[in-house]
Amino acid sequence: MNKFIILTGDEIEDWGVENVRDHLYKIGTDGKGVFGFTTVPNALNSKTTYSKSQMDTILRDNTSVFYTKGY
C-alpha cells in the first residue's frame, strides 16, 4: 500500500461504502478519509494520488486535519 487518495463523504458514497473496510487509512477531523492502495481502482483514477512520503508529511503536519499524534 503505497498510493493514497483523500475522499469526501460524497465521493466515498459514489465509490461505495463497502470499499471502506479494506482501504481506510485515516479519518480527518473534517470527516474526509485517506484511503490506501497498491493499485488505485479505475473509479478513483481522476483523484489526486499521494505517495507514502507525501502522505507521511501530511500525517505529521500538526496543522493538517489528518495530523496523527504519535505517528
Added chain:
Amino acid sequence: MLGLGSSIIAPSFVEGVTFTNTKSLSFDGTNDYLDTNYTANTLFQGSFSASMWVKPTDGQGANQVLFGVELGTSDAFVVTKGTLGTLAILHYSNNSGVSSFAAYTTDAARFADGTQSAFTHVVVTVTKNASGDTSYAIYDDGSAVAASYLGSFRVDDTNHAAFDHGGLELNVGASNDDGTQDTFFGGLIDEAAFFTKALTAGEVSAIYNSGDPTDISSHANLLMYYRFEDDVTDTAGTSNGTKNGASFSSTVPSS
C-alpha cells in the same frame, strides 16, 4: 435428628477468592485467533461495550483486528489497530447503504510501531440511541480519546437493531470474515470482556483501575469475560472459547 454426643460441624466460611492475573493470550499476527463460539447478533443489536488490555507486537505495521465478525459488508462489526497505530471501529448493519454504515477512528496513534513497551487498556462503547444514530466512544487507559467519524455516515437505530451476521461467531485477535479468519492481530491481549451496555466513563475508569486489572466478574451487564489464566473459559457466561494457535504468556498488564 442429632443425638446426644453428635456434633454439628460449622460450615466453613468460603474465603474470598483473591484476584490474580498471571497470564495473557499471545497471538502471532499470522493465523492465531480466539473463537468465542458466541454468535453475536443479540449483542450487536443493542448497546454494548468491549474492554481488553492490549499490547501489540512492534514492527508489524499492518491493519489488525482486535475483535470482529463480518458478513460481507452488509453486517459487520470490527475494531482494528490500523496501519498507523490508530484504533478504528467499522460498523455495517442491515445492508442498507449509507444509513447503515459508520467508521470512526482515533485521531492519535497510540499503537504506533516502536512504542509498545506496555499494555494499553482499550474500551470501545457503542450506544444504540432510540430514534437516532448510533454513537461510539473509544477509551485508552481509562480516558476517552478524540476520534472522528468518516463523513456523515452513521448507523440509524432501525438498521442497528436489525444487525444479522448470519450466525457467524465473534472472534478475538482476528476477524471472522464470512467464516474465514483474516486481519490477524499480533501481540498480547488480556482480560477481554464484553458487556450488554455502553459503559459509562466512570465504569471505564474503574475497570482501568489506574493500570492494574481488577476483578470485574460481578460487573453489571457483563456477558463474556475471558481472563486467559491458562484457559479460554468464559468466566461470566457460557461462551467458552476455542483457541486456535494462540498461546498463553506470562507477560501481563500492571501499573
